Amino acid sequence: MSFEQILFYVFSAITVLAAGMVITVRNPVHAAMFLVLTFFSSAALWMLLEAEFLAIVLVLVYVGAVMVLFLFVVMMLDLNTTLLREGFARYLPLGILVAVLIAVIMGLAVGQNHFGLAQVAAPAPHAASYSNTQQLGELLYTTYVYPFEIAAVILLVAIVAAIALTLRRRPNTKHQRVDQQVATRREDRVRLVSMTAEERK
Amino acid sequence: MNIPMPDFMPALPEMFLLGMTCVILLLDLFLTERSRVVTYLLAQSTLLGALLLTIMLYDNSRTLTFSDTFVLDPMGSVLKGAIYIATFFVFLYSKGYLRARNMFKGEFYILGLFGVLGMNVLVSAHSLITVYLGLELLSLSMYAMVALQRDSVVASEAAMKYFVLGAMASAMLLYGMSMLYGMTGSLDLTHINQVTAAVGSGQQVVLAFALVFIIVGVAFKLGAVPFHMWLPDVYHGAPTAVTLYLSTAPKLAAFAMMMRLLVDGLGGLHAEWQGILVLLAVASLALGNLVAIAQSNIKRMLAYSAISHIGFLLLGVLSGTAAGYAASMFYAITYVVMTLGGFGMVVLMSRAGFEADRIEDFKGLNERSPWFAFMMLILMFSMTGVPPLLGFWAKLAVIEALLGAGGLTWLAVVAVIFSVVGAFYYLRVVKTMYFDKADAGAAAIESTLELRVMLSANGLAVLALGIYPGTLMALCATALSH
Known part of the structure; x- marks a missing residue:
C-alpha cells in the first residue's frame, strides 16, 4: 500500500465518521463542528486528486465563512432537539x-x-509546473461560460428572494436616524437659560 | 491566448430576457407605490419582445452553441413561445388579485421573469449541467414566489414543504447525473446518448441505477405519483396568482426536461425507462382522478387533476415514437391553456379578503354571471375530454400514439377508464354552477375589464382550438420531426 493510499483511506474514514456524527450528535453546535471536520477531510481528499484550488477554496469558503455563519444561526435559533426527535422511534x-x-x-x-x-x-499525475487554478479559470470562461453565467443569475435570484422575504418596513419601530444625529447642532439640543440665583430655603 | 467567441445569436431571447429583467430590477427601486404599474408593463413587454425574438429565430434545424451546452431546435422554440404566452396571461390575470392583497410588488414580476429564464435554459439545455442549472433557477424563483405572502401561515407552510422536497428531488437528480457522468465521462447529452446506446450488458446496472435517480427528479418536477405529495399542498397554500404561475408554464419546462434527459440523453435506454414511466403514469392516472373526487377545495381539486393530466402526458412519452412525443407536447400545451382558464376563474371570482377557492363558491354562478359560468363549463368539459373541445383532441392524440406504438393497448384502455372516472368531479363543478342555488350573500363578480376580456378569450380559445386543432397539432408534429 502506497503512502497516498494510506492517506486516502485515513481521510475517507474521517469524512464518513464525521458525516455520521453530524446527524447523530445531540448538540447542534457539535454537529456544526463535525461538519467542519467533514469539509476539512474532503478538502484533503481533493488535494489527493490534485485539485488544489478546489481543496483550498473548500476550506476558505465553507470552513471559513459558511460554517461561521451557520454557527451564528444555530446559536440564535433556540433549537428544541427533543421536539425534533419526536416520532424518531416510530x-x-x-x-x-x-x-x-x-x-x-x-x-x-x-x-x-x-x-x-x-x-x-x-489518471496520470501532472507535472509539478501544472497549474490547477489556471486550467480552471480557462475552462470557466471558455467552455463553461454559459453555465457560469447562469450560476451567477441563480445567485442574483437568491439575493432578490432573500431580500423580498425578509425585508420588512415597520413604520412604528423606534430606530436611530444617524444622519439627523450627526447633523444636529448644539443649539438644537441645549438651551441656555439665564435665571437669577435662588436663595436656599 | 486566443479564445474563440461562441455564437450568441441562438440565445438572443434569453439574453434579452436577462438584460430586461435586470433593468426592471433596478428601475423598480426608483418607482413609487403608485407607479408600480410601470414594472408590470415592462415585464409584459419583455415577454412579448422575447416571444418576437424566438419567432424570428425559429428555424427547422438544430443549432448548438456555447460549447454544445445550448441547443436551439424547433421543439425548444415552440415550447419557449408557449411559455412566454402562458406567463403573459398569468401576469395579466393576477394583476387585480395582487393589488387587492397588497402583493402588487416588483418582486413578483422579477422572480416570475427569472423563472421564465430558468424555463428557457431548461428547454434549451444540451448538457447535464445546463439542465440542472436551469432547473435550480426555475425552482428557486418558484420557492420564493410561494413564500411571498409572508403573513399567511398556509403559504409559508407550502413554501417550506416545496423547498425541502424540491431540494431532495434536486439531490436525487444530481446523484443520477453524477452516475451518468461517471459512466460516460461526458456532460453532453448527444455524447451520453452515443455512449449509453453502445454500452455492454455488464454496465447496464449502473445505467439503470442512474436512470432511476434521474426519473425520480423529473417525476418530482412534473408531480407524478408517487412524487406528487407536494403538489396539492403547494397549489392550495400558495396565493392563487402564484398557483396560476406554478401550474402552467413550468409544466412545459418539466416536459422539455423529460424530453432532453430521457429522449435526447438516454434514448438508447428506452426499453428500461418505458417500464418505469408506465408505473408512474398508471399510478398518476389512478390516484389523481380518484382523490380529486374527494376534494371540496377547487385549488386542491385542480391540483389532483393536474396529477392525472401528468399521467396522460407520460403515456405519450413512454410510447417512444415521434408521434407519441408530439402528442405529449400537444397535451402539455393543451393542459396549460386549460389550467390557465381554470385557475383564472378562481382569480376572477376572488376579491379583496375573499378567496373563491371552494367548489361551493361557484354555486349558482349561472344566475350571477351566465357568461363566465359558460366559460367555466367549456374549461371543465375540455378537461374531461368532451369533443369538440381542445382537451378531447389532446387525449385522442395520446391514445392514438399508444395504439400506434404496439403492445400498449391495455394502457390506452386504462387511460380511457380513468378519464371517465375524472368526468365525475369536473361535471360536479358544472352542476354546482348551473343547478345549485346561490347563497343569499353571494356577491357579483367584481374584476377588471382586461381580466374579463382575456379570460373570455382564453375560454373561447379552448373552443376554437378544439374546432380547428390541426394547426397546433401540426406545429407540435413538425417541431418533433427533426
Missing part, C-alpha cells in the same frame, strides 16, 4: 429498511465491478 424501522435497501443497491452499482481500476484507469 419511523426508525421504515427508515432503516429504506437505508439498508439503498445501501445494498448502491454497493452493487458503485463498486469494484463498475468503477474499479479495470474499468476506469487512474
Whole structure:
C-alpha cells in the first residue's frame, strides 16, 4: 500500500465518521463542528486528486465563512432537539429498511465491478509546473461560460428572494436616524437659560 | 491566448430576457407605490419582445452553441413561445388579485421573469449541467414566489414543504447525473446518448441505477405519483396568482426536461425507462382522478387533476415514437391553456379578503354571471375530454400514439377508464354552477375589464382550438420531426 493510499483511506474514514456524527450528535453546535471536520477531510481528499484550488477554496469558503455563519444561526435559533426527535422511534424501522435497501443497491452499482481500476484507469499525475487554478479559470470562461453565467443569475435570484422575504418596513419601530444625529447642532439640543440665583430655603 | 467567441445569436431571447429583467430590477427601486404599474408593463413587454425574438429565430434545424451546452431546435422554440404566452396571461390575470392583497410588488414580476429564464435554459439545455442549472433557477424563483405572502401561515407552510422536497428531488437528480457522468465521462447529452446506446450488458446496472435517480427528479418536477405529495399542498397554500404561475408554464419546462434527459440523453435506454414511466403514469392516472373526487377545495381539486393530466402526458412519452412525443407536447400545451382558464376563474371570482377557492363558491354562478359560468363549463368539459373541445383532441392524440406504438393497448384502455372516472368531479363543478342555488350573500363578480376580456378569450380559445386543432397539432408534429 502506497503512502497516498494510506492517506486516502485515513481521510475517507474521517469524512464518513464525521458525516455520521453530524446527524447523530445531540448538540447542534457539535454537529456544526463535525461538519467542519467533514469539509476539512474532503478538502484533503481533493488535494489527493490534485485539485488544489478546489481543496483550498473548500476550506476558505465553507470552513471559513459558511460554517461561521451557520454557527451564528444555530446559536440564535433556540433549537428544541427533543421536539425534533419526536416520532424518531416510530419511523426508525421504515427508515432503516429504506437505508439498508439503498445501501445494498448502491454497493452493487458503485463498486469494484463498475468503477474499479479495470474499468476506469487512474489518471496520470501532472507535472509539478501544472497549474490547477489556471486550467480552471480557462475552462470557466471558455467552455463553461454559459453555465457560469447562469450560476451567477441563480445567485442574483437568491439575493432578490432573500431580500423580498425578509425585508420588512415597520413604520412604528423606534430606530436611530444617524444622519439627523450627526447633523444636529448644539443649539438644537441645549438651551441656555439665564435665571437669577435662588436663595436656599 | 486566443479564445474563440461562441455564437450568441441562438440565445438572443434569453439574453434579452436577462438584460430586461435586470433593468426592471433596478428601475423598480426608483418607482413609487403608485407607479408600480410601470414594472408590470415592462415585464409584459419583455415577454412579448422575447416571444418576437424566438419567432424570428425559429428555424427547422438544430443549432448548438456555447460549447454544445445550448441547443436551439424547433421543439425548444415552440415550447419557449408557449411559455412566454402562458406567463403573459398569468401576469395579466393576477394583476387585480395582487393589488387587492397588497402583493402588487416588483418582486413578483422579477422572480416570475427569472423563472421564465430558468424555463428557457431548461428547454434549451444540451448538457447535464445546463439542465440542472436551469432547473435550480426555475425552482428557486418558484420557492420564493410561494413564500411571498409572508403573513399567511398556509403559504409559508407550502413554501417550506416545496423547498425541502424540491431540494431532495434536486439531490436525487444530481446523484443520477453524477452516475451518468461517471459512466460516460461526458456532460453532453448527444455524447451520453452515443455512449449509453453502445454500452455492454455488464454496465447496464449502473445505467439503470442512474436512470432511476434521474426519473425520480423529473417525476418530482412534473408531480407524478408517487412524487406528487407536494403538489396539492403547494397549489392550495400558495396565493392563487402564484398557483396560476406554478401550474402552467413550468409544466412545459418539466416536459422539455423529460424530453432532453430521457429522449435526447438516454434514448438508447428506452426499453428500461418505458417500464418505469408506465408505473408512474398508471399510478398518476389512478390516484389523481380518484382523490380529486374527494376534494371540496377547487385549488386542491385542480391540483389532483393536474396529477392525472401528468399521467396522460407520460403515456405519450413512454410510447417512444415521434408521434407519441408530439402528442405529449400537444397535451402539455393543451393542459396549460386549460389550467390557465381554470385557475383564472378562481382569480376572477376572488376579491379583496375573499378567496373563491371552494367548489361551493361557484354555486349558482349561472344566475350571477351566465357568461363566465359558460366559460367555466367549456374549461371543465375540455378537461374531461368532451369533443369538440381542445382537451378531447389532446387525449385522442395520446391514445392514438399508444395504439400506434404496439403492445400498449391495455394502457390506452386504462387511460380511457380513468378519464371517465375524472368526468365525475369536473361535471360536479358544472352542476354546482348551473343547478345549485346561490347563497343569499353571494356577491357579483367584481374584476377588471382586461381580466374579463382575456379570460373570455382564453375560454373561447379552448373552443376554437378544439374546432380547428390541426394547426397546433401540426406545429407540435413538425417541431418533433427533426
